[in-house]
Amino acid sequence: xxxxxxxxxxxxxxxxxxxxxxxxxxxxxxxxxxxxxxxxxxxxxxxxxxxxxxxxxxxxxxxxxxxxxxxxxxxxxxxxxxxxxxxxxxxxxxxxxxxxxxxxxxxxxxxxxxxxxxxxxxxxxxxxxxxxxxxxxxxxxxxxxxxxxxxxxxxxxxxxxxxxxxxxxxxxxxxxxxxxxxxxxxxxxxxxxxxxxxxxxxxxxxxxxxxxxxxxxxxxxxxxxxxxxxxxxxxxxxxxxx
Amino acid sequence: xxxxxxxxxxxxxxxxxxxxxxxxxxxxxxxxxxxxxxxxxxxxxxxxxxxxxxxxxxxxxxxxxxxxxxxxxxxxxxxxxxxxxxxxxxxxxxxxxxxxxxxxxxxxxxxxxxxxxxxxxxxxxxxxxxxxxxxxxxxxxxxxxxxxxxxxxxxxxxxxxxxxxxxxxxxxxxxxxxxxxxxxxxxxxxxxxxxxxxxxxxxxxxxxxxxxxxxxxxxxxxxxxxxxxxxx
Numbered sequence: 001x002x003x004x005x006x007x008x009x010x011x012x013x014x015x016x017x018x019x020x021x022x023x024x025x026x027x028x029x030x031x032x033x034x035x036x037x038x039x040x041x042x043x044x045x046x047x048x049x050x051x052x053x054x055x056x057x058x059x060x061x062x063x064x065x066x067x068x069x070x071x072x073x074x075x076x077x078x079x080x081x082x083x084x085x086x087x088x089x090x091x092x093x094x095x096x097x098x099x100x101x102x103x104x105x106x107x108x109x110x111x112x113x114x115x116x117x118x119x120x121x122x123x124x125x126x127x128x129x130x131x132x133x134x135x136x137x138x139x140x141x142x143x144x145x146x147x148x149x150x151x152x153x154x155x156x157x158x159x160x161x162x163x164x165x166x167x168x169x170x171x172x173x174x175x176x177x178x179x180x181x182x183x184x185x186x187x188x189x190x191x192x193x194x195x196x197x198x199x200x201x202x203x204x205x206x207x208x209x210x211x212x213x214x215x216x217x218x219x220x221x222x223x224x225x226x227x228x229x230x231x232x233x234x235x236x237x238x239x240x241x242x
Numbered sequence: 243x244x245x246x247x248x249x250x251x252x253x254x255x256x257x258x259x260x261x262x263x264x265x266x267x268x269x270x271x272x273x274x275x276x277x278x279x280x281x282x283x284x285x286x287x288x289x290x291x292x293x294x295x296x297x298x299x300x301x302x303x304x305x306x307x308x309x310x311x312x313x314x315x316x317x318x319x320x321x322x323x324x325x326x327x328x329x330x331x332x333x334x335x336x337x338x339x340x341x342x343x344x345x346x347x348x349x350x351x352x353x354x355x356x357x358x359x360x361x362x363x364x365x366x367x368x369x370x371x372x373x374x375x376x377x378x379x380x381x382x383x384x385x386x387x388x389x390x391x392x393x394x395x396x397x398x399x400x401x402x403x404x405x406x407x408x409x410x411x412x413x414x415x416x417x418x419x420x421x422x423x424x425x426x427x428x429x430x431x432x433x434x435x436x437x438x439x440x441x442x443x444x445x446x447x448x449x450x451x452x453x454x455x456x457x458x459x460x461x462x463x464x465x466x467x468x469x470x471x472x473x474x
Contacts, residue, residue, distance in 0.1 A: 092396045094422075099419075218310075
């Protein structure tokens with residue numbers, strides 16, 4: 001799967017320096033290699049990985065929120081969308097990315113189309129569930145205050161759906177981080193790039209560096225989303241503690 | 243499009259062989275995940291303790307990117323069946339663990355009290371009361387886990403384990419997009435077929451009383467906390 005590497009002209013990583021002066025060839029992990037290649041390979045790919053993830057999740061969130069608001073009163077749309085979501089998760093992700101290559105080429109766009117699709121379906125499902133499971137009393141109180149159905153949807157249901165939406169964001173962030181590594185075999189971007197390089201050369205230092213960095217990105221992102229979740233939905237904790 | 247259909251005919255023997263290995267690998271990984279997750283989840287759910295630990299472990303494992311695990315595995319324990327199995331087990335394990343734990347812990351306390359009042363021991367309560375009532379949720383965990391494992395097993399190629407559908411999916415230069423899509427189609431069918439078979443097994447295993455209850459109160463408890471996906 002090294003096809004994409006040469007065919008692209010993107011601001012990316014330099015070819016890794018394999019043996020630093022202090023590295024033995026059979027060493028499991030060579031710290032010297034890590035520090036030598038951090039500014040040229042690992043650092044840039046980490047930043048790319050974060051960008052790739054952010055783009056996919058933000059676009060996915062915008063589209064799926066719009067779709068959920070649209071689907072709220074149109075159940076045919078909701079069930080169709082949900083059925084497709086179940087189907088998408090059965091597709092091997094690499095095949096899904098490759099499907100778009102004839103149209104958009106070996107590019108960032110191809111990756112983002114694939115990744116956004118995965119977030120879209122997770123986020124749509126959670127947004128819709130959130131909008132639909134708002135307590136009846138809250139809706140009735142709003143009706144009593146004379147709010148129109150549209151006002152109720154945007155001012156009552158949408159804020160109260162936040163916990164569910166945030167849960168969807170949490171899952172989709174770690175999912176995209178994981179899938180983005182695979183996407184690197186289509187377009188050489190992100191931490192998947194050094195992983196695939198190292199798989200082909202069986203270079204253990206690079207395998208461990210890139211692998212551990214990807215895991216760290218996922219874990220840190222998960223913690224950050226949980227923090228954000230607490231920040232924007234303070235009432236869920238207040239209810240639990242009282 | 244015609245080359246897509248032609249691929250099935252032209253490569254029937256190869257596809258059959260790869261499909262078989264793909265199934266064996268996925269079933270093996272799922273079995274390991276289930277054998278590890280159910281006793282652990284059930285025991286901790288039964289104790290009603292360490293719930294924070296289980297949820298945390300589940301969340302951490304769920305967020306581990308599969309390809310990263312394969313990469314680190316290549317450095318630590320090398321190419322082959324062990325590498326891909328470890329990665330797939332880590333993918334499937336948290337879904338089964340959290341679902342088992344949630345289900346067993348969530349069994350109606352009144353039911354457990356009644357069982358204790360009848361003189362059942364802790365082990366009897368677990369195996370005759372808690373686990374049977376937990377079957378629907380455990381099963382949904384196993385089914386989701388199967389879908390993820392089958393859809394991800396193609397990464398075996400990158401873990402140095404040849405013989406799965408990944409050989410075709412990862413080799414678009416050799417087999418073309420039609421070949422990749424043909425192999426992906428089989429993988430998709432395996433996911434649905436396995437899910438359906440596990441659904442039948444669930445139906446057979448679910449105690450009659452529980453099934454009647456579910457039929458009488460449709461949708462009341464039918465949709466428990468959905469297992470969060472983490473495909474790769």
